[in-house]
Amino acid sequence: xxxxxxxxxxxxxxxxxxxxxxxxxxxxxxxxxxxxxxxxxxxxxxxxxxxxxxxxxxxxxxxxxxxxxxxxxxxxxxxxx
Numbered sequence: 001x002x003x004x005x006x007x008x009x010x011x012x013x014x015x016x017x018x019x020x021x022x023x024x025x026x027x028x029x030x031x032x033x034x035x036x037x038x039x040x041x042x043x044x045x046x047x048x049x050x051x052x053x054x055x056x057x058x059x060x061x062x063x064x065x066x067x068x069x070x071x072x073x074x075x076x077x078x079x080x081x
Contacts, residue, residue, distance in 0.1 A: 028052045 001009075012018070017025070028051040036045050064072075 024052055 016022075025048065028048040031051040032046050032048040035051075039045070
């Protein structure tokens, strides 16, 4: 892939996201559709943006310790068993 083609793909991604950003919006829309279909008449409708995960740099770079991973495994084992 040439540098020019990569640049074109980056520009397209800025207009119409591809990858995980698009997936996040897709699932957020599905969640809003589901929740709104099951809400009471007196409740306000929810927007897809309310179901988006708010990623931060800290979350992206955070590394779990061995103890944290073991705690997750113990929790999951307790749920399933």
